Amino acid sequence: MKLLYQKIRISFILGISLFLCSCLGSKSISTDAIVLKKQGGFAVGGTVKESPGTFDPIEHGAFNPSNQSTEGQTLHGDHATVYYQIPVNANEFPLVFWHGYGQSMRTWQTTPDGREGFQSIFLRKDFPVYLLDQPRRGLSGRSTEPTRISPATDDQLWFGIFRLGLGNNFYPGVQFSKDPEALDQFYRQMTPDTGPLEIDVNIDAVSALFDKIGPSVLVTHSHSGGQGWLTALKNDNIKAIVSYEPGSNFVFPEGEVPEPMPYLGGELSARGVPMDEFNRQTEIPIIIYYGDYIPEEPVQNPGKEQWRVALAMARKWRDTVNKYGGDVTLVPLPEAGLKGNTHFPMSDLNNKKVAELMYSWLKEKGLTKK
């Protein structure tokens, strides 16, 4: 009898709970859902080109290639395009994700084998997430300058440079699915430049994004690594940088720029800037991650060689920034216990562990607060 009474009482409380949930203008949802307050897209930065003269919309207003005129018309181009998602009960500092060479915001959306990308992983950790396509790439295709796109059969070149393996053979233990569909998806993430690749155009647009959204954390990958340091030099709203496998454009004080580093197939140089500009890099916490298969000594493998010198240059840069009071951490992932990572740790098979490392660091630096 007492048990029955307790059961009724529990049912009553459960019922009241559900009733209250619906009355209070809320709904009860599974904790593994992604709950967004808002999402959308916008362009930021860019320029406007204008042709002299007067546009005649009657004479030249039809889409007729044989009777076009640019007179008196404008062209809006060279902007970045941003896709953002704001979770409910969001953290204070958003994450801005910037892709690498030949890539787009797809880098962060999903993994080649169809699991969640950093976009969703960090939304679940309550970060507002901004994914961007830099000017003249992907959704930001509208350039003010012309270009020729000449697609070439070069998948295997990237297979090597992105350190999945050599030729068509995966490295042993690589954190990449052996399902052929995953590699097919990976290759299809590539997307060409729709205008000349100009670092200053990219930096201007991304800096305009930070002006618009305020203090945030920049997350870079590969080619955006160097562009990220340069953007931070000019924008105080970049409160921290997480950089996956930065490859170039490390910024040293003038007079302390290391000698160019030769490697099989190329040479890596660094940049010099006046000390007061350089110092900006000492004012924010920065962490750099590199994956696996990066040798310490020269090897007969160009795909590995490029990253051997990048890692060596990154170490010199870390030491220089820290010497002047900076807070740069450099983590080769194998040293943190994560083996088999390619040039794309954010979408490798162990990307959740890679994300946990990043999250711990953000937390340590006070960047996860509400």
Place this chain on the structure above:
Amino acid sequence: MKLLYQKIRISFILGISLFLCSCLGSKSISTDAIVLKKQGGFAVGGTVKESPGTFDPIEHGAFNPSNQSTEGQTLHGDHATVYYQIPVNANEFPLVFWHGYGQSMRTWQTTPDGREGFQSIFLRKDFPVYLLDQPRRGLSGRSTEPTRISPATDDQLWFGIFRLGLGNNFYPGVQFSKDPEALDQFYRQMTPDTGPLEIDVNIDAVSALFDKIGPSVLVTHSHSGGQGWLTALKNDNIKAIVSYEPGSNFVFPEGEVPEPMPYLGGELSARGVPMDEFNRQTEIPIIIYYGDYIPEEPVQNPGKEQWRVALAMARKWRDTVNKYGGDVTLVPLPEAGLKGNTHFPMSDLNNKKVAELMYSWLKEKGLTKK
């Protein structure tokens, strides 16, 4: 004393409610949130090109333009790229959104003045939403064929063709924000083709998407309108079509193709196919919407003229499909009480009302079921 006791009791029940919500693995959220079970991106369709020979990853494995070789390498291209979001407690039939000429998935993500696009509006109505960039556009930039991109100052041409107004002057009563930032954003949605625009390549990729995701509703805009009819001819998983301002490629039975329709600046032709192919269009419900500022008689305004003949052709097409047992509805939005719409009703100021019309039709056709 009794009141105090009641207060404690209510507090107790509220507390228990919240406690149970969290214990039951759920959280209580505001009803105006977007609640996603899953989201991500993938490529679909496309081809693989292969160069004869053998790739030497040591000799040609560095990113060195002066020493490249395509020998033995592949190129994955000509796919569509899809960004999908699946809400919790989703409807049975997803919506697949296909952009128009010079556009990308941005069309559906937000409005130029920063409000929610159809992506979020229909997620809130529990539809799984798939946004796509057709091959050689936006995130699907990797083409197997080369092209030259020659950006021209042509914003005002599109201002007219997209029926915002004439020259630089908005039409009176147009459903477009007069904030200059909105027009700036609108122009920056444009993005060029990264390879030759080939309708068959596009149809193949979008058809592959429907093969992958199963029975769904196709939502088209402008240039994808005609491509949508052609895709439906070959894929039975297209269960219905909603088409905003289709402009070309209306498909008639051979022998019943209307005469080409001349207009100021061009001429609109239709396509003829064998009757058994044509008939596929009679098997699914279809609705077509056109906006405002479309004249019934020829006018000295090329931007309006193009749509005058598109609307006239759409009426002939509706009558022909319905004559053979089809279910095509054609709605000029002004006749439904919505005035001032441009060529982009999905992102005009009254886009929520435009969405409500579409939703009512989907409901009427049994396409909103869980």
